[in-house]
Amino acid sequence: MSLPIITLVSFGFFEQDFLEEISGAVKLEFNCLVNHRDGRVDLSEFYDPARRQYNGNSLLKMVDNLSHPDSFKTLGIFNVDLYIPILTFIFGQAFLNGRTGIASIYRLYNERYGMPKDDRLLFERSKKEVIHELGHTFGLFHCDNPICVMRSSTYLEDVDLKKSHICQKCRNSLEISQNVVAI
């Protein structure tokens, strides 16, 4: 039996190495095949000039429409500031137990908080956010374990505090969910 496929779709410019490393981490965490492709979409229609941010709900729907039928899960990676109408910003969002999620690295840069540039830290944070949103598409809720990647993070400090792995409790739920999908 072949492994299910997770597709990462990047929107905007990203270093190739960065995307490959993220793909590798996702593959290890979910034991899936991981493809990567460029999303060639003009994002201006998702821009809200009043908020100077991009509408996360519309982008999530757009990525969902773009997802290939062969792809088990699809995650859009952005480098723009995301919002949803009710919140001032989001790092990402996903359809719980669905096929699609989105994550943005825009608010994960050290420089935005007056700290020195740190590419390694940026990669670690991005990896955590991508795995976190994909976790939701596998039906995982937010976890109380402070080091689990599924811990809810509303600030950068929260992201740094947790690890990039799914805790055993969440992994048990994940395995049940994957078994259900396989059946």
Add this chain to the structure above:
Amino acid sequence: MSKKISILIVDDEESVRDSLYNWFIEDGYHVMTAEQAKMALTLLESEHFDIILADIKMPGMDGLEMLRRIKTIKPEAIVIIMTAFATVDTAVKALKDGAYDYVTKPFDPDDLTHLIRNATKQISLESENDSLKKKVITLENVEDIIGISEPMKDLLREVESVAQTNSSVIITGESGTGKELVARAIHSNSPRRFFPFVSVHCGALTESLLESELFGHEKGAFTGAMYNRKGRFEMADSGSIFLDEIATISSKMQVELLRVLESKTFVRVGGNKEISSDFRVICATNKDLKTMVEQGTFREDLYYRLNVVNIHIPPLRDRLADIPLLVDYFIKKYCMSMNKPPASIDPTALKRLLEFNYPGNIRELENMIERAIVVGDGKRITLRDLPMEKTIVNNSTESLDDFEKAFILQILQKYSWNISRTAKALKVDRVTLYHKIKKYDLKPAN
């Protein structure tokens, strides 16, 4: 979370509903949405929601009007009002109408997380509080009154029905039968259970002390009255007052008490302001009040005022079936309080306990078990651990009256038929002793 918290989102904007729905779903909450206040109110009729997040500006019924209606039907509901246009006036209005909090759109994700976490904490505290209240009521009501015998089943049925009324109650029974426990059970099953249960041991206080204790006093009313002090009747407002050993109060206090019971008003000692208090009276005595009325030592009008309902607690010797259960209960109680593993009881020791007369009733049995656990090896209570060798064991061929007759005669002979000294030794008054002498037709030996 032991119980899944349910959230209802009410907003006319689809994007807001969807955003909040997705946000809360990821946190594991049970979430439903409604696009109008009317729809939300319909949903609330059939579903329970712990938290309701409602927009203030909606077509038709607005958030504030919806808040008022929700609070009328479900006052405990936690409603959080959201709006894009925050003004102090509307915020204050929402909070005055019972909103839990008020937030301005768009929220900081962290604020939203904290808001919901705090509301969740309040819900769990309230539910914990409810379960503790129920536990306390259960403890006072059933678990402490132990018995499977028919007299005890009848007693519990009586307590249950009496508790629902507001009538005065007299609890009668021998010393040590648990009269205060029954009084507490009546209170904790009554609609007054969330208000004070105030207990007064009338027999332990002199007339003037009892007066000050019951009615309170003003500063300077007597030597030592340094401060104003509330009386027990005042403290029992909305609750119940338990007057133990009611037969011991003086004639003057009987008059005072009757007046208070009739008017539910009184004046503090040394005061002139009339104070009213809404309390229920539960009295207890081990004396025969009816006989006291006949003998003129207890006011008839007060007796009828108090004796609306009479509950009699049978002595332990009349409910032998409860002894094994009580023994087991006291063993567990004292082993736990002394940090010992639960002990067992030897069948011969239990047999001896079943044969005993128990003039001191349950209190006496309790003391015996406590002593046995203290002096015993801590594993098994044996005959040796029981103090019965020095006491009179019940002879099943004799009735209680025979026992009483023989005992009184023995004490009378001991004091050479001196009535005052004999009455003192028996801890009864002279009138009661004369009554007993007449009843048993007791006469000096020659």
